[in-house]
Amino acid sequence: xxxxxxxxxxxxxxxxxxxxxxxxxxxxxxxxxxxxxxxxxxxxxxxxxxxxxxxxxxxxxxxxxxxxxxxxxxxxxxxxxxxxxxxxxxxxxxxxxxxxxxxxxxxxxxxxxxxxxxxxxxxxxxxxxxxxxxxxxxxxxxxxxxxxxxxxxxxxxxxxxxxxxxxxxxxxxxxxxxxxxxxxxxxxxxxxxxxxxxxxxxxxxxxxxxxxxxxxxxxxxxxxxxxxxxxxxxxxxxxxxxxxxxxxxxxxxxxxxxxxxxxxxxxxxxxxxxxxxxxxxxxxxxxxxxxxxxxxxxxxxxxxxxxxxxxxxxxxxxxxxxxxxxxxxxxxxxxxxxxxxxxxxxxxxxxxxxxxxxxxxxxxxxxxxxxxxxxxxxxxxxxxxxxxxxxxxxxxxxxxxxxxxxxxxxxxxxxxxxxxxxxxxxxxxxxxxxxxxxxxxxxxxxxxxxxxxxxxxxxxxxxxxxxxxxxxxxxxxxxxxxxxxxxxxxxxxxxxxxxxxxxxxxxxxxxxxxxxxxxxxxxxxxxxxxxxxxxxxxxxxxxxxxxxxxxxxxxxxxxxxxxxxxx
Numbered sequence: 001x002x003x004x005x006x007x008x009x010x011x012x013x014x015x016x017x018x019x020x021x022x023x024x025x026x027x028x029x030x031x032x033x034x035x036x037x038x039x040x041x042x043x044x045x046x047x048x049x050x051x052x053x054x055x056x057x058x059x060x061x062x063x064x065x066x067x068x069x070x071x072x073x074x075x076x077x078x079x080x081x082x083x084x085x086x087x088x089x090x091x092x093x094x095x096x097x098x099x100x101x102x103x104x105x106x107x108x109x110x111x112x113x114x115x116x117x118x119x120x121x122x123x124x125x126x127x128x129x130x131x132x133x134x135x136x137x138x139x140x141x142x143x144x145x146x147x148x149x150x151x152x153x154x155x156x157x158x159x160x161x162x163x164x165x166x167x168x169x170x171x172x173x174x175x176x177x178x179x180x181x182x183x184x185x186x187x188x189x190x191x192x193x194x195x196x197x198x199x200x201x202x203x204x205x206x207x208x209x210x211x212x213x214x215x216x217x218x219x220x221x222x223x224x225x226x227x228x229x230x231x232x233x234x235x236x237x238x239x240x241x242x243x244x245x246x247x248x249x250x251x252x253x254x255x256x257x258x259x260x261x262x263x264x265x266x267x268x269x270x271x272x273x274x275x276x277x278x279x280x281x282x283x284x285x286x287x288x289x290x291x292x293x294x295x296x297x298x299x300x301x302x303x304x305x306x307x308x309x310x311x312x313x314x315x316x317x318x319x320x321x322x323x324x325x326x327x328x329x330x331x332x333x334x335x336x337x338x339x340x341x342x343x344x345x346x347x348x349x350x351x352x353x354x355x356x357x358x359x360x361x362x363x364x365x366x367x368x369x370x371x372x373x374x375x376x377x378x379x380x381x382x383x384x385x386x387x388x389x390x391x392x393x394x395x396x397x398x399x400x401x402x403x404x405x406x407x408x409x410x411x412x413x414x415x416x417x418x419x420x421x422x423x424x425x426x427x428x429x430x431x432x433x434x435x436x437x438x439x440x441x442x443x444x445x446x447x448x449x450x451x452x453x454x455x456x457x458x459x460x461x462x463x464x465x466x467x468x469x470x471x472x473x474x475x476x477x478x479x480x481x482x483x484x485x486x487x488x489x490x491x492x493x494x495x496x497x498x499x500x501x502x503x504x505x506x507x508x509x510x511x512x513x514x515x516x517x518x519x520x521x522x523x524x525x526x527x528x529x530x531x532x533x534x535x536x537x538x539x540x541x542x543x544x545x546x547x548x549x550x551x552x553x554x555x556x557x558x559x560x561x562x563x564x565x566x567x
Contacts, residue, residue: 004056021322059151060137068119076133100504118320122165235286241536242291290348303328336388358396358404368410379428386435405447426461469494498534513555
């Protein structure tokens with residue numbers, strides 16, 4: 001019996017690719033150094049699969065950032081703003097599309113179907129010119145062949161690529177992306193003789209053939225909460241995490257390995273939290289976060305403290321670029337033996353008179369970013385997690401934390417592919433979230449956050465979550481989220497569509513952020529709009545975070561002044 005797999009983890013057992021990428025982006029190593037790490041990783045992966053006896057070994061499953069972006073490079077479908085002049089696409093153009101640069105923002109990013117894998121969304125139109133501009137697939141096939149390994153090249157199919165794309169700016173939304181099929185087929189044929197015109201034409205032909213009890217009062221409740229917390233119009237906040245330095249990672253590793261005492265660990269984390277709080281106060285941010293220096297990952301951190309979870313040592317899964325996580329395994333009933341975040345949140349709140357957000361990961365996100373036991377329905381496991389988080393929420397509230405954020409970054413990811421199953425999933429997913437905070441006082445403000453996914457088709461379920469404030473990625477998505485509100489969807493709760501892209505090192509100006517906020521105010525009321533980044537700041541550096549947040553706060557103050565003078 002022949003064996004075959006369609007892909008293999010590409011970060012490396014010790015996250016070699018992650019550290020090589022970040023070193024290259026920081027200018028600490030050369031392109032040759034990065035390519036050497038990548039070449040060694042590919043060789044070891046192919047040899048391991050061959051040694052395991054796999055007959056059909058895949059190639060072209062490796063990527064420096066994302067396989068959809070690799071396909072864009074192969075097709076030469078580079079948007080004009082990146083000033084690419086032709087020829088083989090190199091790292092400069094490739095990473096500019098993924099991360100932006102000093103003058104040009106990155107392309108839109110969204111999630112691959114129902115996973116946490118992020119891909120860079122192609123921008124195509126009738127004037128897009130295609131050319132064979134990246135020989136990566138063929139080169140990697142030859143590379144494996146030289147090692148004595150015969151591989152099966154894996155490509156994102158041409159129909160899938162087109163359907164995952166979006167019309168470029170200025171192109172009608174009704175533009176038929178599949179009309180470009182005949183234009184990209186010649187490039188596909190050059191990159192892989194296994195893709196035939198007949199197969200693609202066949203695929204193209206086949207494609208043709210809640211409870212509102214609290215929600216009704218949420219806007220009035222939000223006004224009362226903001227006055228109680230002394231928040232201005234257009235309050236500013238950060239999402240959660242702050243930069244995770246090498247020193248912080250070292251401290252956590254040494255504490256886990258029992259190389260430093262608990263007292264030394266607490267002292268180091270306390271010092272970092274104090275630094276984060278001081279920075280936010282100096283920047284004049286209204287609602288603060290403690291920065292999460294004690295946390296490794298937003299799911300792993302909680303799973304390690306909940307019963308029923310197990311973890312691998314090196315089971316790294318790529319999310320995008322250099323970002324990777326170790327999904328836990330839920331093997332038994334879930335419960336919370338002890339408080340998980342209360343000590344750190346209370347410590348942070350004691351350092352400031354401003355509101356300090358308690359930061360939690362929601363039950364649906366913990367479920368969807370884990371390997372889940374299959375001996376009971378997923379919703380039962382999710383309800384168990386929700387009840388555990390509910391205890392944490394209540395302990396935070398009892399500890400004096402008046403703003404609690406319960407992130408549901410992965411709510412959209414669990415949506416079944418079959419439309420007939422959507423309603424049932426959304427019902428129990430929303431119910432799980434509401435379980436977590438059903439016992440809090442009306443004076444406690446509940447936030448949630450969702451990132452980098454298409455929420456337009458589930459906006460009514462998001463409203464039914466009944467959070468007081470929701471923050472959602474917006475800056476990379478051409479403000480598609482705002483189109484929902486332009487089309488008449490009524491939303492009375494607080495909302496913070498992100499004002500700048502945290503997955504790019506680019507620092508937006510005050511004017512750019514102010515312009516984005518003004519576009520939001522064209523469709524949202526001033527009393528519900530919050531100003532915040534797209535997502536957490538963990539992947540950024542302090543020399544990027546400080547000026548970006550400074551400009552964000554300045555933009556909010558500028559618009560407050562304009563609004564006051566217009567009255």
